[in-house]
Amino acid sequence: MASTQRSPRIAVGPRPDDMFVRAVASGGGITVSLEESPDALIWTSGPDTFPAALPESVRWVQLSSAGVENWLTEGIIKRHPRVLWTSAAGAYSATVAEHALMLLLAGVRALPHHLAASSWAPEEFYPHLGTLRGATIGIIGAGGIGRALIPMLASLGAQTLAVNRSGRPVPGAVETFPVERIDEIWPLADHFVISAAATPDTEQLVGAEELAAMKPTAWLVNIARGSLIDTDALVGALTAGTIAGAGLDVTDPEPLPAGHPLWSLPNAMITPHDSNPPALRVPAYVERVVENVTRFASGVEPVAVIDVSAGY
Template structure:
């Protein structure tokens, strides 16, 4: 019997999904769901073998770690795990899985929306409408034939690439191993992505935050970008040097930027990005979708079945690299 801690806010949904999964005799899970709230005591949590950190606050999560000495698996609903105590999980041999890919579809759609906004003169059209001004000569372009460099080819990166391919874009992908990516005409590894900056019309970052990726896109990289290029970030905010980006948008030749993640969130009211005409400031909402919750719960329940029946789980985080 596996005891899994879930927050009361999702208990009924997890129970329903597990009940439906129980119709499959091959993988019938033997699971005891322990519904808790943020005030659950250490004694309440002590028997946990597994837990999902969904709606569980920091104090509740720390009590879980301190009390559940037999904990073997934790699940992060989000893809990013840079704030998790990875070293402690390594020492205790606790497996960590994450929600990578759960929000990939809405995020990829947001990326394409910003790219279309950049080439179609959307803001200028809206401004003309507000001024009651007929402006048929507003400059516009097309995505067809444009080049996009996608940094990171996990779930989000692949969904971006698939949608960019539908628009007839030239697609280059960059990942840690240089592994080929479907619909990308070229894939590079290591530092080779920097050599493509001078050719890419769009640079889309989907990168996690690690010691290697922190401020990976800085002044030197931005200066190498093709004049008029756009930078789109749906990875972690701290992967970009925001001061250098603001400077390039003001003084350099970068065409524009669309950021959905920021080093400091909420973005301070006095941050210069708010006032830049060629900057799209998005409040970390690109993944918003009613379908995201269902996908996230189904992923967790699928892994819970796997955990309870000693089968390999999906979305296992490599604790040595942080994603």
């Protein structure tokens, strides 16, 4: 990207929140309105309130979400091919990875059974208790979240197998599989964390066949998008004991309606898509804005450029 040769003029929308105005200034930019022909736009909301048209002057748009499937589905990004779009991918990785570890450790240590107990009967829990020490965790989609999770798991004595699109080795993983070899991983790992992007290629990535290939002691954690798992197949596997349990921060459908079978299954843990709560998300996004405005002002490509063809 060519240097702007001046402090870039950057709009913040849909409202010029003071935190982001300060972030723009920290990165070397000047906050202006959309009507003042900005060079870039920092967006803090979703696609439903995004402007129908952008000024011709806008060369870069920063989005606040790590997943951009809704922006692609709505066609907003494709309508502006001259604009460089960046997501917040990687900005929230440590927070979400921590949540994934919490769900996995809670499952392996039989926390759902303990919480449901109404009497002191430790022997009832023994068949459900396990450990991550010495376990092998399959990370499906070893991007920012997966890479942040690997050292957390290593600190507990677990090793990881990673799956990514290219098969390029992921630091800290014992082995990295390209997505074409994903079928090999289901019987190999003890537990799984789903952290892949939601694209047409990853829809229902985990179905009945994949669940049947897992170990009966396996816990499946999803902190990506609900569409990556076939919900009906998961309910069937949890009911039949095909796998030990599931920890879900995301579901399909979402929100999960009252009365859905997943709510009543004793081996399912559900958190309402709060692995990245506002109190943690907003400061992390502010940091990303500072970083990318600094890069933009210096003529350096911002972090997390969206690849429209890949879907993230």
